[in-house]
Amino acid sequence: MIEALWNNLDYAASVILFCIGLYAVITRNNLIKKFMGLNIMETAVFAFIVALGVVENGDAPIMGDGASAPFINPLPQALILTGIVVAVSTTALALSLVIRIWRQCGTIEADELREAE
Amino acid sequence: MKRAFTITLLIALALVLLNVMADLPPHGSAETPPYTHVGAYYLEHGPEETGSENVVTSVILNYRGFDTTGEVTVIVTALMAVIAVLTGTRDTSQEPDTAVTQIAPSVVVRFIVRVLAPFILVFAVYVILNGHITPGGGFQGGTMLGALIIALTLVLDERRSAKLIPQRSVRVIQVIAPLMFVAIGLFGLIAWGDYLFFPRSEELRPIVEIMLVLIEIGIGVGGAVVFARIFRLMAGRP
Numbered sequence: 001m002i003e004a005l006w007n008n009l010d011y012a013a014s015v016i017l018f019c020i021g022l023y024a025v026i027t028r029n030n031l032i033k034k035f036m037g038l039n040i041m042e043t044a045v046f047a048f049i050v051a052l053g054v055v056e057n058g059d060a061p062i063m064g065d066g067a068s069a070p071f072i073n074p075l076p077q078a079l080i081l082t083g084i085v086v087a088v089s090t091t092a093l094a095l096s097l098v099i100r101i102w103r104q105c106g107t108i109e110a111d112e113l114r115e116a117e
Numbered sequence: 118m119k120r121a122f123t124i125t126l127l128i129a130l131a132l133v134l135l136n137v138m139a140d141l142p143p144h145g146s147a148e149t150p151p152y153t154h155v156g157a158y159y160l161e162h163g164p165e166e167t168g169s170e171n172v173v174t175s176v177i178l179n180y181r182g183f184d185t186t187g188e189v190t191v192i193v194t195a196l197m198a199v200i201a202v203l204t205g206t207r208d209t210s211q212e213p214d215t216a217v218t219q220i221a222p223s224v225v226v227r228f229i230v231r232v233l234a235p236f237i238l239v240f241a242v243y244v245i246l247n248g249h250i251t252p253g254g255g256f257q258g259g260t261m262l263g264a265l266i267i268a269l270t271l272v273l274d275e276r277r278s279a280k281l282i283p284q285r286s287v288r289v290i291q292v293i294a295p296l297m298f299v300a301i302g303l304f305g306l307i308a309w310g311d312y313l314f315f316p317r318s319e320e321l322r323p324i325v326e327i328m329l330v331l332i333e334i335g336i337g338v339g340g341a342v343v344f345a346r347i348f349r350l351m352a353g354r355p
Contacts, residue, residue, distance in 0.1 A: 004139035078176035089195030
């Protein structure tokens with residue numbers, strides 16, 4: 001297993017990054033830090049899927065003068081572009097909700113908000 | 118105790134995931150499933166069929182145009198939700214003291230942003246307009262444009278930074294990305310009988326390239342204005 005993981009080091013790194021993000025989401029009390037953790041998790045997934053399309057000694061998938069096969073798979077990159085845009089949109093909405101919570105309650109710490117209920 | 122439990126849980130999760138990762142085909146091989154199915158077709162036929170040398174752009178705008186239509190709608194929906202959350206009914210009596218102390222940015226920051234602004238603008242326009250032949254495209258250039266507006270908003274005073282987004286036409290500009298997509302889609306419907314249709318013949322290549330560039334401009338400008346407006350709304354400005 002260790003040798004197979006060493007060959008797939010990019011994938012293993014995204015797993016570690018995912019767990020770091022999940023740790024932040026679970027343990028942090030500050031809502032902004034929770035959303036930072038969520039963004040780290042998203043980044044890990046994006047990195048994993050983009051890494052799936054990589055080919056050894058591959059060229060960027062842009063045809064034209066001087067381009068030579070093999071090319072890196074364009075499909076994961078196109079899908080992840082969509083994913084990044086959606087992630088930005090959700091982050092914007094989440095942060096605006098945090099601003100609203102802070103205006104209403106004067107705090108963005110999860111445990112203080114639970115007490116305030 | 119709680120922390121130890123969380124860490125144990127995460128290590129268990131990591132072990133499960135790492136076990137799966139070890140079973141995947143080796144990284145960088147051309148025999149992996151994502152590479153052997155539809156991706157190979159895109160690489161082989163993308164440039165001739167779509168008029169875009171950048172295969173990523175041809176996948177985004179041509180093969181998966183509907184997907185991207187939904188994507189630009191998501192940005193506009195996020196803006197609408199942010200407007201609804203932040204400018205809805207404001208009960209000022211209960212609000213905590215929101216008087217943010219205004220700290221003027223230092224001379225260095227102001228100078229650097231002002232010197233770099235025209236170069237960032239030129240690069241953003243270049244990336245938007247060349248998305249079909251070089252790395253980049255509407256989303257990438259639009260992000261740069263939006264970041265430029267945000268950076269200028271930080272260093273300029275309120276009166277001048279408000280002018281960065283044209284106040285009268287902003288209602289149209291912020292939805293220009295989906296509108297441009299629908300316009301190009303309807304053009305394909307009228308001209309060739311299919312919504313969001315891009316002809317694949319050699320003679321019509323220039324028209325297809327113009328359609329791609331128009332969509333890129335729409336995405337770039339619309340995205341930039343949406344992100345700049347979200348920033349301004351969060352900063353409590355109109």
